[in-house]
Amino acid sequence: MRISALSERTGVPVATLKYYLREGLVPPGRPTAATQAAYDAGHVERVRLVRALTQTAGLALADVRRVLGVLDNPPADRLALLGAAQEAMLGAEATASGPGGEDPWPARVAAGLAELGWDCDPTLAARLAAQLRDAQRAGVAGLEDGWTAWARASRDVALADLASVPGDEEGAVRQVVVGTLLTDPVLATLRRIAQREVATDAAGVREADVTPEDASG
Amino acid sequence: MRISALSERTGVPVATLKYYLREGLVPPGRPTAATQAAYDAGHVERVRLVRALTQTAGLALADVRRVLGVLDNPPADRLALLGAAQEAMLGAEATASGPGGEDPWPARVAAGLAELGWDCDPTLAARLAAQLRDAQRAGVAGLEDGWTAWARASRDVALADLASVPGDEEGAVRQVVVGTLLTDPVLATLRRIAQREVATDAAGVREADVTPEDASG
Structure with missing residues (x-):
C-alpha cells in the first residue's frame, strides 16, 4: 500500500508517518519509484505500536x-x-x-x-x-x-x-x-x-x- | 518564614514559588513589608502538594x-x-x-x-x-x-x-x-x-x- 493508505489504516497523519520513517522508528517501505514506496501489514502494526507508545x-x-x-x-x-x-x-x-x-x-x-x-x-x-x-x-x-x-x-x-x-x-x-x-x-x-x-x-x-x-x- | 526559607524547606526554586503564587496555586503569605510576606507550615504543605501533582x-x-x-x-x-x-x-x-x-x-x-x-x-x-x-x-x-x-x-x-x-x-x-x-x-x-x-x-x-x-x- 502507499503511504496515504498506511495513514488511513492507522489513523496517523502522513506528515507524522514521514517523521517516524525519518527517525527510523518505522522501517522504510519497498521502493516502487524514485519518491514512492510500498508498505505492508508489518508497517501497519509497527505504526500502531509507535503511536500507542507515544500517546x-x-x-x-x-x-x-x-x-x-x-x-x-x-x-x-x-x-x-x-x-x-x-x-x-x-x-x-x-x-x-x-x-x-x-x-x-x-x-x-x-x-x-x-x-x-x-x-x-x-x-x-x-x-x-x-x-x-x-x-x-x-x-x-x-x-x-x-x-x-x-x-x-x-x-x-x-x-x-x-x-x-x-x-x-x-x-x-x-x-x-x-x-x-x-x-x-x-x-x-x-x-x-x-x-x-x-x-x-x-x-x-x-x-x-x-x-x-x-x-x- | 520568608520565601527563601520556603524554597529551602520544599526544595522548590524561588522563581517557581513566585509562579505558583501568581497562578493562585499557593495562597499569598501574610504581608510584612511592601515587597515581603511571611509563609507558614500550611504553605510548605501546599507547595509540596502542587509540586507532587505536577511532577x-x-x-x-x-x-x-x-x-x-x-x-x-x-x-x-x-x-x-x-x-x-x-x-x-x-x-x-x-x-x-x-x-x-x-x-x-x-x-x-x-x-x-x-x-x-x-x-x-x-x-x-x-x-x-x-x-x-x-x-x-x-x-x-x-x-x-x-x-x-x-x-x-x-x-x-x-x-x-x-x-x-x-x-x-x-x-x-x-x-x-x-x-x-x-x-x-x-x-x-x-x-x-x-x-x-x-x-x-x-x-x-x-x-x-x-x-x-x-x-x-
Whole structure:
C-alpha cells in the first residue's frame, strides 16, 4: 500500500508517518519509484505500536527507541528478557527526587519486601522507596501499612500478566514491554472503578444497618 | 518564614514559588513589608502538594487547579466526594482515540462488569473499553481473559485505598484525590517488582523440575 493508505489504516497523519520513517522508528517501505514506496501489514502494526507508545504510554521518542531496540533484538534467556524489557520501560519513568533529610523509606521497603519473601532488584526497590517518600511528603496517609497490601494485590496482577506471555521470544518481549506499558492506564482505571464499587458497597451496608425503616419511604 | 526559607524547606526554586503564587496555586503569605510576606507550615504543605501533582502525577496546571478546587471545597456526602475526587482526576487523563471500525470492547467491558456484579460509572466504563481497545490494536495479547483478573486484583487495591481514608472531609478528599494520583506510580512499580518475582519463581520451579543434577555442578 502507499503511504496515504498506511495513514488511513492507522489513523496517523502522513506528515507524522514521514517523521517516524525519518527517525527510523518505522522501517522504510519497498521502493516502487524514485519518491514512492510500498508498505505492508508489518508497517501497519509497527505504526500502531509507535503511536500507542507515544500517546497512550506517553513515552518520549528516545524511550520509544529503547523499547523498539529490545523488541527488535530480544535476549535469548526468558529472565534476561524480562530484565531487558523492564530496563527499557524504566528509562521512560524518571523518579522525582525531593529535598534531603531523614528518609525511613529505603529501610521500610527492604523490611517489607523481606517479609513478603521477595527478592527485589535494587533499582526497583530504590524507585519504590522514593515514590512512597514523595507521596508521603505530599500528604498521603496510611502508606506504611497500605503499600504491602498493594504489593500482595500486585502479585495477582503479575500472575495475570505472565499468564498471557506467548511462547515465542519476539511475542514475549512485545507482551512484557508493550503489554505492561500500555495496560498501566487500564489498571489505573480499574482502580478507580473498584474504589467506587468498594465505597458503594460500604455505603449500602451502612445504610441497611442504620436506617432499615427509611427504605420503604 | 520568608520565601527563601520556603524554597529551602520544599526544595522548590524561588522563581517557581513566585509562579505558583501568581497562578493562585499557593495562597499569598501574610504581608510584612511592601515587597515581603511571611509563609507558614500550611504553605510548605501546599507547595509540596502542587509540586507532587505536577511532577510525580504529571498533571497540567489546569488539572492541578481542578484537584485543588475539590480539596478546598469538599462535598459533604462521602460518595459524592469520591465522585468529585475522581472527576478531578479524570480530567488529567485524556483517553487516546484510535481510528473507527468494529469495536467489540464496550460490549465486552459491559458483560465483564456485569459478571463481576459491578455497577460502573459510564464514563469510567467507556474509558476502560477505549484503553483496552487501544492496547489490543497496538499488539497486546490476552486482554479478553486478562482484564477481569486485573479487575479482581484491583478490588484488593481499592480495599487498601479506602481503608486509609481518614474520617474528616478535607482529609478524605486529599487522601482519595492525591493519594490515588500520587500512588499510581507506586502501583506501577510494584507491578514490575511482582512480575520479576513471579517469573523468578516460575524459572526456579522449572529448573528444579528439569535439571536437579545440575544443581551440584
